[in-house]
Amino acid sequence: MSTFSFSRPESFKFECRTIGIVVFPGVEALDITGPSEVFNFANLSLQKQGISEHNIYSIKLLAKKPGPVTTMSGLQLVAPDAYGDLNAEIDTLLIPGGDMEQVLSDTKLIDWIKAMSPKVRRLVSVCTGAFLLAEAGLLEGCKATTHWNYCQRLAREYPGIQVKPDYIFIQEGHIFTSGGITSGIDLALALLEEDWGRDLALFVARFLVVFLKRPGGQSQFSSYLACEASQRPDLRELQAWIIEHVDQDMRIEALAERMAMSPRNFARLFLTETGMTPAKFVEMTRIDRARHLLETGELSVEAIASQTGFKDAERMRRAFIRLLAVNPRHYRQRFGQSTTA
Incomplete structure (x- = not known):
């Protein structure tokens, strides 16, 4: 010793x-x-x-x-x-x-x-x-x-x-x-x-x-997506679609249109059913996908930001720091298979 x-x-x-x-x-x-x-x-x-x-x-x-x-x-x-x-x-x-x-x-x-x-x-x-x-x-x-x-x-x-x-x-x-x-x-x-x-x-x-x-x-280390809407199958289907299409237009107007609802009613329903706003769910879904890419691949931070709907690396960096208290590059250094950034 x-x-x-x-x-x-x-x-x-x-x-x-x-x-x-x-x-x-x-x-x-x-x-x-x-x-x-x-x-x-x-x-x-x-x-x-x-x-x-x-x-x-x-x-x-x-x-x-x-x-x-x-x-x-x-x-x-x-x-x-x-x-x-x-x-x-x-x-x-x-x-x-x-x-x-x-x-x-x-x-x-x-x-x-x-x-x-x-x-x-x-x-x-x-x-x-x-x-x-x-x-x-x-x-x-x-x-x-x-x-x-x-x-x-x-x-x-x-x-x-x-x-x-x-x-x-x-x-x-x-x-x-x-x-x-x-x-x-x-x-x-x-x-x-x-x-x-x-x-x-x-x-x-x-x-x-x-x-x-x-x-x-x-x-x-937690799963952000443990907020499934239990009473509304149509809302669960929307959540599944969001998870699979994180790079798509996720503005509340676009999501409300998929549910054939007004943005105001959709936002109220989503919050009641899941305990979070649509914007929060989308952000956490994107972070969850970005984390996976940082942990398992060698794509650049900029490419990951583009693929996960953050559009640019700075916007993704701010989201990581706000929710994970660590930026994407440091996250990859600690949890990734590669140190390439």
Whole structure:
């Protein structure tokens, strides 16, 4: 293992912080193992460098009762403790996601999370674990995020939450929520940096071959087209046509004409049925196609802009930055098969 610099004031003292992680049947394994590896590599790094003789983090898995728990993937994790056994020891309580349908009815767990919130220094959710915090009433009036595929559901079922779909993670006071699955690694690195500084967090990120601060948001990895009109077959057909003809005239007047409707009535219907304006749907469809071309081919950015209906590269660049927080060239560098631009 390579070395790194770790600067700290003379008065700095190492202490071991307990990370309590709730596990339940159907939990997403990576929500647990991802953050755990960040904290464990921090332990290993400091010990290998001779900077600390002891662990700086202690990971405790907490289940309804001690014993094996089967994850969503079928892997089994063994929880040595039950939640409620280590209340005084927990510094950071992490709530992972997974199969929420059963666990959301566990009132004992919900009540315990609510009771623990003021007692822990940090309360953290990964992926759909945000639903447990929401059910406990801890996200009311707060900004929060969850897996991109569940953001609409979170907003619908808990309207008091300001759901932010494109965030990797969000902090509100001592409560942190993070996006889909691997976002738990991003959040764990941020917590590590908060506790021990950038040097150690950056070293662990490099060792795990991940960004310390990932560029862009969840929307780089989500499907923008998960807004199918459920009640109108004719509108679904129009959406399918838009997806297949992104380079065509997509002005609202042209789309309304295809539906034999006035532009005003068409715009109102589209928004009601899909939750977004026609212009937004078209823009996201074009970005989705442009992303595919950037990831899989060697066409120039200018050619892709032309083929996807953006007309020019500058217009596509502005759309990428607005919705993905990264420009097309940088997107290709990170996710493409070729660096040719």
